Amino acid sequence: MADESEQPARLGVMGTAQGAAQATAGAVRTAAGSAAEHFPGAMSGAQDAAGGTARMLDAMPNRALVIGTSFSLGLGIGFFLTGAHRILVLLALAPAAAMASTLLRREAMPAGEGAPRKKTRPAV
Secondary structure (H helix, E strand, C coil): CCCCCHHHHHHHHHHHHHHHHHHHHHHHHHHHHHHHHHHHHHHHHHHHHHHHHHHHHHHCCHHHHHHHHHHHHHHHHHHHHCCCCHHHHHHHHHHHHHHHHHHHHHHHCCCCCCCCCCCCCCCC
16 A cells, blocks of 8 residues: 555645646647637638639640649659658649649630630741
8 A cells, every 4th residue: 555655745746737737728728719810811811822823823824734744743753652751742742733623624615715825926
């Protein structure tokens, strides 16, 4: 059986652990409240960035999109084959997905609404 002199020491340790847990819970509540306040602004900024990226991809010619998609796919596959972390592989493949979806969307559009066409020079 445990010595009765150890009882106050155990209570002190339990009290310290309980105080630390309460302090941690308070810090988590404060951080969650702060994150919730900033969430709408962060979402708005992300939507603006996504819209700007979509406009930029729409302005690119098909050839540039094909080259960018190929490069990004090659980079992602290379990372995968070398055993890089999954997040790095996904980050490398994300631009390929965006560019490929732009190309596929252009293919589905009626003629005249797709990518900017190359200007042709009149024959001399």
